[in-house]
Amino acid sequence: MILKSLFFSYMSELEGESLSKIDILMATYNGGQYISQQIESILNQEFKEFNLIVCDDQSTDNTVEIIKEYMNKDSRISLHVNDQNLGYNQNFMKLINLSTAPFFSIADQDDIWNSNQLKDLYQAIIKKDVDIVYGKSSYIDQFNHVVSNRPYVRNIDVKVPYLLFEDNIIPGRNMLVNARLKEQLFPVPTLSRTFIYDWYLAFKAVENHGIYYIDKTINQYRIHTNSVTNTDAYSPLKEKSFREKLMYIENLRIEAIKNRLNRIEVFKTFLKDQVAVEEYATYVDSLKKTRFINFHFANFFKYMKVRTLHYQIIFFIILHLPFLYRVFIMKYVNESRRSYEG
Structure with missing residues (x-):
């Protein structure tokens, strides 16, 4: 009876692990000011079958401490701390390597997800069987006030990949990615501030099983001077x-x-x-x-x-x-x- 009990306990643990259909990948660096709001919004998702994998890039503020506090509250959260600063491109690609779920989603440390983000993206990717589905964002400032800004996320014709040449219109924060795309991603080309990881993912998806756009607002993109991707050149x-x-x-x-x-x-x-x-x-x-x-x-x-x-x-x-x-x-x-x- 004891062996039988241990066996079923072990099988239950395996089944629990298999419930993670999505790995949410969050690269962090000195994000202590906003990261609690982002993690709370992720934990409040209507879709619950996920793990949140965080990779910190040698933060010097209280980012790691905040993440550890949430880890104690929710077993779905795990933390990796880099031995040296990799930069956000390499940090996100490392996270993609760490992911083991059938799908992965990308989370910026300073945004706020709407509760429907994972549910809507997951339903779309299952139905369409593409490599990437994505939605659109609303925009907020450092005080969570809605701002009017450049809604550059838009639908593209997946048969015309050169539409991506001119601009990165499918940001990582809006993506849900089929893990099969990982086979096409490595080795990774040279990435930089002018050609970043999510742009690369979009190119590879268009060349393989395609991309699908859902015309729904799924998160709130925070615009502030410390944002890595703040692009207000004027x-x-x-x-x-x-x-x-x-x-x-x-x-x-x-x-x-x-x-x-x-x-x-x-x-x-x-x-x-x-x-x-x-x-x-x-x-x-x-x-x-x-x-x-x-x-x-x-x-x-x-x-x-x-x-x-x-x-x-x-x-x-x-x-x-x-x-x-x-x-x-x-x-x-x-x-x-x-x-x-x-």
């Missing part, structure tokens, strides 16, 4: 003069071209559709050679992520009155071009 311009704004914008344009040229070299190392990569490279090269940005009016707003009326007006003036453009910044333009045109 915020430093609020108090600048008109001429300074023009100079700053031209510099952004040049840096954007450099970043795209660097990303193309990475794309070549892992994308199957090399023809599409070469076509995109030709397009970026044409931007590099253009003497005046007003020659590319149709693409400029999208290219430079111009999302506010204030800067649309400025760009309208620049693009339609090239004389002003020359008067204000032509000398600066000529000097800056020498740094990358050769």
Whole structure:
């Protein structure tokens, strides 16, 4: 009877482990200010069959202590602390390697998940049998106040992977990923701040079993100055003069071209559709050679992520009155071009 009891106890433990259909992967670094809100939102999910795996990247604040407190309350939470700082790209890829569930989801340390996130994503990925399903976000500030911001997450045609070349429109925080995609991810190409892990996952999913978008708000994305992915490139311009704004914008344009040229070299190392990569490279090269940005009016707003009326007006003036453009910044333009045109 004792052996029989031990056997059934062991089988129950195995069954309990198998209930974890989703591994939630959270990379942390000095996230003590907001991480409690994020963990609470995850524990309050309507879908309960998950484990939360946290990998801390040598935090110097109270992040690890907070996580350990939650570990004592909920056995679904586990913590790994890196021996050295890996950076968020390598940290997330390490987490993907640690995951053993049939599906994994990615959580930023400072957002807040809506209670429906896992349920809605899981139902969609089971029904559609794709590699990635994703939804959209609302936006909050450091005080949890809703803010109006750039809702760049959008649906894409999975038959046109080059739509991903220009921008990362499927963020990790909105993904649920089928674990079979892991077979396609390694070895990992060079990742950087301008080409990050979730962008890479999206490319590989489009090339394999595809991507599916659900038109539902599933989380609240926090925008604050300490966010790793905060991309408000125009915020430093609020108090600048008109001429300074023009100079700053031209510099952004040049840096954007450099970043795209660097990303193309990475794309070549892992994308199957090399023809599409070469076509995109030709397009970026044409931007590099253009003497005046007003020659590319149709693409400029999208290219430079111009999302506010204030800067649309400025760009309208620049693009339609090239004389002003020359008067204000032509000398600066000529000097800056020498740094990358050769």
